[in-house]
Amino acid sequence: MHHPIEDYVVDDKALDRAAAMLRGAERVAVLTGAGVSAESGVPTFRGTDGLWEGHHVEEVATPFAFERDPKLVWRFYNARRAGLRTVHPNPGHFALAALENRLGTERFALVTQNVDGLHKAAGSKHVLELHGNLARVRCTGCPKIEDRGTEPLDDLPHCSACGHLLRPDIVWFHEALPEGTWAAAEDAARRCQCFVVIGTSAIVYPAAGLIEVAEEYGARIIEINLATTDASHSMDLGLYGPSGQILPRLVERLGS
Ligand code: BV8
Numbered sequence: 001m002h003h004p005i006e007d008y009v010v011d012d013k014a015l016d017r018a019a020a021m022l023r024g025a026e027r028v029a030v031l032t033g034a035g036v037s038a039e040s041g042v043p044t045f046r047g048t049d050g051l052w053e054g055h056h057v058e059e060v061a062t063p064f065a066f067e068r069d070p071k072l073v074w075r076f077y078n079a080r081r082a083g084l085r086t087v088h089p090n091p092g093h094f095a096l097a098a099l100e101n102r103l104g105t106e107r108f109a110l111v112t113q114n115v116d117g118l119h120k121a122a123g124s125k126h127v128l129e130l131h132g133n134l135a136r137v138r139c140t141g142c143p144k145i146e147d148r149g150t151e152p153l154d155d156l157p158h159c160s161a162c163g164h165l166l167r168p169d170i171v172w173f174h175e176a177l178p179e180g181t182w183a184a185a186e187d188a189a190r191r192c193q194c195f196v197v198i199g200t201s202a203i204v205y206p207a208a209g210l211i212e213v214a215e216e217y218g219a220r221i222i223e224i225n226l227a228t229t230d231a232s233h234s235m236d237l238g239l240y241g242p243s244g245q246i247l248p249r250l251v252e253r254l255g256s
């Protein structure tokens with residue numbers, strides 16, 4: 001388990017080094033994971049014991065689980081959708097929106113593994129959602145995709161157009177990521193000179209593979225996390241503390 005958040009101190013020298021890497025980059029790409037939403041109250045996947053009603057997420061978030069017990073899978077997603085009603089972006093999300101504003105979407109790409117929609121809620125305009133979004137549902141029988149926000153859905157919701165069962169518009173384990181989004185994310189990792197990895201355990205692929213792509217193409221890599229991760233060996237610099245506190249200080253250091 002992590003230390004209490006107040007235990008973390010990120011010194012100004014490290015922040016100055018990170019700010020210099022960002023300033024020296026023509027293009028910046030950011031990869032976020034569940035940790036960037038932790039201070040908004042959204043539970044991370046592996047921070048607890050990664051269990052939900054005694055099930056590992058990797059067991060519930062799969063097409064096989066949906067096939068076998070769609071009610072259980074919908075209960076999992078409806079609970080998370082309901083949870084979104086009371087969460088809001090934190091200063092880390094707003095800092096990333098400010099960074100996009102400052103650099104412009106030509107020079108800045110935000111890639112997220114998160115499905116909570118908080119980057120867009122904080123004002124980020126161009127967000128590459130690798131794993132889908134909790135607000136969207138899609139039909140298993142026709143091409144209909146709808147944004148249903150956080151409204152309560154039936155235990156087994158059906159399509160208003162064709163009557164087939166709806167599913168969350170989420171990429172489950174063992175499912176391919178949306179092609180166009182993945183291609184854009186890979187392109188961003190290749191073309192950036194500074195790659196910032198925030199709040200991810202870097203366990204889930206292919207998302208975590210973007211770090212290796214950025215490294216291979218010569219980007220400087222910064223990790224912002226509460227603790228070191230499987231990808232820490234790839235990092236040029238690690239800022240260890242809560243991203244909701246570090247990101248505003250980092251963006252502020254870029255000056256006006
Ligand atoms: C694919 C949607 C192939 C679900 C998610 C065996 C068989 C098949 C595939 C595999 C296999 N073994 C491995 C794989 C690949 C598999 C995989 O990677 N598994 C893992 C478990 C090893 N990947 C897949 O299955 C992918 N698809 O391979 O398909 C294919 C190809 C072509 C054609 C057909 C098939 C699909 C992966 C996508 C799965 N879906 N999300 C849902 O959300 O309900 S992944 C899920 O994990 C979330 O998106 C989450 O974001 C993501 C990654 O987790 P993290 O974001 O990193 O969160 P975590 O809790 O782990 O870490 C949080 C971090 O934050 C920690 O480091 C913590 O220290 C830090 N933190 C906490 N608080 C703070 C903080 N940091 C800063 N500040 C704080 N305050």
